[in-house]
Amino acid sequence: MKRKQKIKRILVLDADMVSALTIARSLAARHFVVDVAxxxxxxxxxxxxxxxxxxxxxxxxxxxxxxxxxxxEHIHHAPYALVIPVTERSLVPLAHARDxxxxxxxxxxxxxxxxxxxxxxxxxxxxxxIGVSTPQSLYISSIDELPALLPQLRFPVVVKPSHSVSxxxxxxxxxxxxxxxxxxxxxxxxxxxxxxxSVILQSYFRGLGAGVELIAKQGEILYAFQHxxxxxxxxxxGGSSFRMSTELEPRLLDAATRLIREIRWxxxxxxxFKWNPATKEYCLMEINxxxxxxxxxxxxxxxxxxxxQAELSLTGELGTYPPYRRGVYCRNLPxxxxxxxxxxxxxxxxxxQVPSFGRVLKDLSKTFSLKHHFDTQSLSDxxxxxxxxxxxxxNYGRRLHDMLAEKMFTLSQRLLWRNGTVRExxxxxxxxxxxxxxxxNRSALxxxxxxxxxxxxxxxxxxxxxxxxxxxxxxxxxxxxxxAAQGVDLTRSRSRLVGDRLLAESDIIxxxxxxxxxxxxxxxxxVANKTFSLGACLTGPKRLHAEIADPYNKxxxxxxxCFHDIQRAVACVVRQLPPHHADH
Numbered sequence: 001m002k003r004k005q006k007i008k009r010i011l012v013l014d015a016d017m018v019s020a021l022t023i024a025r026s027l028a029a030r031h032f033v034v035d036v037a038x039x040x041x042x043x044x045x046x047x048x049x050x051x052x053x054x055x056x057x058x059x060x061x062x063x064x065x066x067x068x069x070x071x072x073e074h075i076h077h078a079p080y081a082l083v084i085p086v087t088e089r090s091l092v093p094l095a096h097a098r099d100x101x102x103x104x105x106x107x108x109x110x111x112x113x114x115x116x117x118x119x120x121x122x123x124x125x126x127x128x129x130i131g132v133s134t135p136q137s138l139y140i141s142s143i144d145e146l147p148a149l150l151p152q153l154r155f156p157v158v159v160k161p162s163h164s165v166s167x168x169x170x171x172x173x174x175x176x177x178x179x180x181x182x183x184x185x186x187x188x189x190x191x192x193x194x195x196x197x198s199v200i201l202q203s204y205f206r207g208l209g210a211g212v213e214l215i216a217k218q219g220e221i222l223y224a225f226q227h228x229x230x231x232x233x234x235x236x237x238g239g240s241s242f243r244m245s246t247e248l249e250p251r252l253l254d255a256a257t258r259l260i261r262e263i264r265w266x267x268x269x270x271x272x273f274k275w276n277p278a279t280k281e282y283c284l285m286e287i288n289x290x291x292x293x294x295x296x297x298x299x300x301x302x303x304x305x306x307x308x309q310a311e312l313s314l315t316g317e318l319g320t321y322p323p324y325r326r327g328v329y330c331r332n333l334p335x336x337x338x339x340x341x342x343x344x345x346x347x348x349x350x351x352x353q354v355p356s357f358g359r360v361l362k363d364l365s366k367t368f369s370l371k372h373h374f375d376t377q378s379l380s381d382x383x384x385x386x387x388x389x390x391x392x393x394x395n396y397g398r399r400l401h402d403m404l405a406e407k408m409f410t411l412s413q414r415l416l417w418r419n420g421t422v423r424e425x426x427x428x429x430x431x432x433x434x435x436x437x438x439x440x441n442r443s444a445l446x447x448x449x450x451x452x453x454x455x456x457x458x459x460x461x462x463x464x465x466x467x468x469x470x471x472x473x474x475x476x477x478x479x480x481x482x483x484a485a486q487g488v489d490l491t492r493s494r495s496r497l498v499g500d501r502l503l504a505e506s507d508i509i510x511x512x513x514x515x516x517x518x519x520x521x522x523x524x525x526x527v528a529n530k531t532f533s534l535g536a537c538l539t540g541p542k543r544l545h546a547e548i549a550d551p552y553n554k555x556x557x558x559x560x561x562c563f564h565d566i567q568r569a570v571a572c573v574v575r576q577l578p579p580h581h582a583d584h
Contacts, residue, residue: 008031008032008081009032009080010034011036011083011084012034012036012086013085014089015037015040015044015046016045018044018293018332019291020036021384022296024050024051026306026307027306028048028050028051029307032310033052034051034052035053035080037055039059039067047384047387049383057070064096067090068094071094071101072101080104080105083107084309085290087290094106105313105314107267117289118163118164120164121137126259130262131258133255134283136202138200139200140194140198140201141194158178158202158204159177159179159189159199159200160199161196179204181351188555207274207276208274209228209273209275210226210228210249210272211292211294212271213269213292213298215308216265216267219262219264222318223303226247227297228243228244230243230244231339231363232339233339235339239293240294242329242330244329245297245303245324252275255271255284256271266312268290268305270288271288272288296332296374296376297330301325302322304321307321325371332375333377340360410536410546413536417536417537422508425530426508428507430459430460431462431505432460434462434465435464435509435512436516437516439496440473440474440479442551443464443466444475444495445475445488446510446570447463448488449488450462463496467497471495471496472495474491474493476551482556486563498523503523503527506527506530507530509531510531512548514533514546534570538568548562549561
């Protein structure tokens with residue numbers, strides 16, 4: 001910790017996060033001058049009347065060095081008593097370069113403590129050693145290690161990156177927790193995650209999300225708070241959109257105390273658990289060594305963690321703070337609207353337990369309680385809440401517009417198939433072109449399937465291409481396997497970039513999505529009358545739109561569904577050809 005300073009100005013980073021807004025409101029109420037900064041041009045915290053100034057910095061996820069250079073220059077011209085990183089996006093690069101900020105107090109734990117928190121594998125290893133309950137955990141750093149571990153796994157499996165944010169000077173990448181319900185999906189998830197970090201495979205523990213939030217000094221907890229997650233986005237588990245403050249559960253507090261003491265933590269943190277109230281069993285999920293997303297609830301309940309952090313960072317001590325109120329609710333409006341949408345769209349499965357309609361209504365009724373609060377909406381600081389609502393309405397308005405446009409596109413394209421327009425165009429064509437984004441799945445498969453169904457003497461030329469700029473890429477190995485199981489060989493397929501010449505020589509073009517057609521018309525407006533949706537020929541109760549979805553990096557089920565959609569659609573195309581199409 002740095003020496004006490006006279007400057008009363010504090011800089012809060014990651015100002016696009018609601019928790020940054022909460023920190024700004026808290027510190028302004030304590031008579032600090034609060035500036036905020038973010039990689040975003042118009043972050044939510046910038047609209048607060050508690051904020052003196054807002055600044056934009058280079059995105060640390062894209063370039064760490066640019067971000068650090070900006071911060072050094074900014075602090076040189078505007079010294080701060082304290083700089084608070086709110087997420088790993090800024091915390092990780094700052095922690096790696098803290099020697100460049102020796103004259104500035106950073107709200108970051110010591111390196112040794114921080115590494116035990118940022119490295120989830122180290123966190124779980126420590127927890128197991130001191131007797132804190134954890135899910136069964138297996139560790140891999142290469143996909144080649146997975147087959148030997150499969151007999152030890154029971155699905156569903158939780159796939160966690162060992163580091164949520166990983167990278168270096170050129171930038172960082174962020175990877176979230178995912179779930180696999182079978183072996184094929186596990187392989188896909190592991191391959192995607194291993195590109196950024198080693199992987200932790202964990203057994204799935206069914207329970208409620210609970211967090212013990214705290215502030216500590218040299219491993220001794222000075223103040224603790226607990227919340228229970230009532231709604232999580234996504235439904236499988238993630239950030240909370242609706243939660244309540246609860247009594248501190250002794251078993252959870254004991255586990256948090258042992259962990260924090262062992263790592264000698266100083267500062268704020270949240271120890272996250274899955275908790276089964278009926279059996280009193282729990283499992284550690286992770287430790288967040290920073291401010292957390294549900295911070296507005298703690299503030300609403302009277303646990304002023306930002307003020308505590310500022311006092312501890314600037315003085316090295318922490319005074320007495322009043323106990324927090326139990327039974328207080330707090331809701332993140334945009335996330336909770338999304339939660340309700342997911343509930344009405346989803347069905348229960350091995351991972352997701354969709355709440356009953358009665359439970360949904362009961363939770364909604366709490367909005368009218370005097371103990372209910374919103375993360376952003378505040379009468380004393382109204383503009384951020386109004387901006388959030390405006391963005392929410394705009395987002396849903398845009399989605400509604402896109403849905404209507406997609407519906408109109410589907411209807412118009414289906415009409416072109418039904419009224420013979422596609423058939424007539426096909427019968428006049430000498431070259432057929434299939435288009436998708438990458439030309440390694442859908443269009444490559446369509447080309448192969450159609451070519452295989454033409455007579456050897458056919459003069460009809462069948463091509464495929466995509467928008468991905470890298471050419472000569474082989475077909476997606478997952479689609480190669482799915483196709484091979486159906487007797488289709490994609491091993492010789494190589495991707496191609498669509499261009500003016502290819503569009504000009506193609507007599508008819510089939511696309512997989514509405515956006516593909518828009519992009520082609522933007523490249524060359526003359527192709528509008530010869531470009532059609534391939535999926536529009538497919539009908540059925542589940543075919544509500546013309547799109548044939550991209551299976552890339554999805555489950556094997558998605559690849560098989562895509563294969564069968566393309567197979568049926570290509571069969572429709574072939575049926576439109578004249579009986580003697582070999583004479584073309």
